[in-house]
Amino acid sequence: MMTNFHTSDEPRNASPINVTRSYLPPWEEYVQLLRGVWESHVLTNQGKYVLRLQRELQEYLGVQHLFYVTNGAVALQLALATAGIREGEIITTPFSYVATVGSILWERCTPVFVDIESEHFTIDPTKIEAAVTTRTRAIMPVHVFGYACDVEAIGKIAARYNLPVIYDGAHAFGARYKGKSVLSYGDYATCSFHATKLFHTVEGGAVIVHDTATAEKLDLLRRFGHNGDEHISLGIHAKQSELHAAMGLANLPHMSEILAARRRICELYDTLLGDIVQRPTPQLGLEPNYGYYPVLFRGEAQLLAAFAALAGQGIYPRRYFYPSLNKLPYLSQTKACPISEDVASRIACLPVYVGLQDEVVREIASTLNKIDT
Numbered sequence: 001m002m003t004n005f006h007t008s009d010e011p012r013n014a015s016p017i018n019v020t021r022s023y024l025p026p027w028e029e030y031v032q033l034l035r036g037v038w039e040s041h042v043l044t045n046q047g048k049y050v051l052r053l054q055r056e057l058q059e060y061l062g063v064q065h066l067f068y069v070t071n072g073a074v075a076l077q078l079a080l081a082t083a084g085i086r087e088g089e090i091i092t093t094p095f096s097y098v099a100t101v102g103s104i105l106w107e108r109c110t111p112v113f114v115d116i117e118s119e120h121f122t123i124d125p126t127k128i129e130a131a132v133t134t135r136t137r138a139i140m141p142v143h144v145f146g147y148a149c150d151v152e153a154i155g156k157i158a159a160r161y162n163l164p165v166i167y168d169g170a171h172a173f174g175a176r177y178k179g180k181s182v183l184s185y186g187d188y189a190t191c192s193f194h195a196t197k198l199f200h201t202v203e204g205g206a207v208i209v210h211d212t213a214t215a216e217k218l219d220l221l222r223r224f225g226h227n228g229d230e231h232i233s234l235g236i237h238a239k240q241s242e243l244h245a246a247m248g249l250a251n252l253p254h255m256s257e258i259l260a261a262r263r264r265i266c267e268l269y270d271t272l273l274g275d276i277v278q279r280p281t282p283q284l285g286l287e288p289n290y291g292y293y294p295v296l297f298r299g300e301a302q303l304l305a306a307f308a309a310l311a312g313q314g315i316y317p318r319r320y321f322y323p324s325l326n327k328l329p330y331l332s333q334t335k336a337c338p339i340s341e342d343v344a345s346r347i348a349c350l351p352v353y354v355g356l357q358d359e360v361v362r363e364i365a366s367t368l369n370k371i372d373t
């Protein structure tokens, strides 16, 4: 058996500490599921594990229709395609992973950035209406770091202009808002089950919708758009394999342990970190998922000093998210988003994962607390 434990007077082992480390279920539990694949010889095309994982995820999240797909980026593209959006403007946030804006561009649409609010870095709903034009086709906000967007305000604006809301919920698995999964809000919500996310299937993602007609359309589009020899519409290949689904089935029963372990680490940081860094404030009614531990430095120079000090100890936090997406060099048009640009210049995520040792958290906190201001 491999152990990572050592006493505090020994030096920490030399392997680098990254911002995250993939959770792995007990080996025997995964192998047990693999046996089922070997016995059936069914590897993909809506096999029994894919269908079972979809059912279990629907139940876990309390949603009616969830489609398990190949990744979170394709999930966003599928949502746009299912909404029938092939051109026009999509209102979105500049503070996200590049996949959000990438999916918009790949679907031949134009991202229109609306700046974020400064409490928990989600799109500022008070600035959305000013960005609506006759070419607007949808709103694509992001529940960044699992902080819920202002779903009520966004829902009202969307209804006023008859626009679908597609939430990029890649970070929102396990987070709840007002007693419901954050992923249950919006006309569409997507998720990523990439290996670096808190619940993963190695690679994978999902699209959540709420009515049967949309679900049927989505189901068709993700498998090339045909039923047998009847070709109905242009589709894409977003089917997931039985091996990936098996990883999801092995991981899902461990969700409460995963959330508890992450919570403990985040709370330890909370108690140890002085006022060298600022922390975002989660909104009232949010039950967080502890997927990330974002901290705001006073400025970029202080962030870089912290990174240099931590790198000296083999510890590598990440600049999430940098740069602000309105600054991407390949955008043909863009506009200033001062809050997002400021946050992006001085925010970082500290390591949080199941198995991260308390003493590493202590080491990180004490290093940060010693940074010159």
Ligand SMILES: *Cc1c(COP(=O)(O)O)cnc(C)c1O
Pocket: 070, 071, 072, 073, 074, 096, 097, 099, 100, 142, 168, 170, 171, 191, 192, 193, 194, 204, 205
């Ligand atoms: C990870 C991520 C995605 C993309 O998910 P993949 O499964 O890696 O394709 C999309 N949006 C955000 C905000 C993400 O963090």
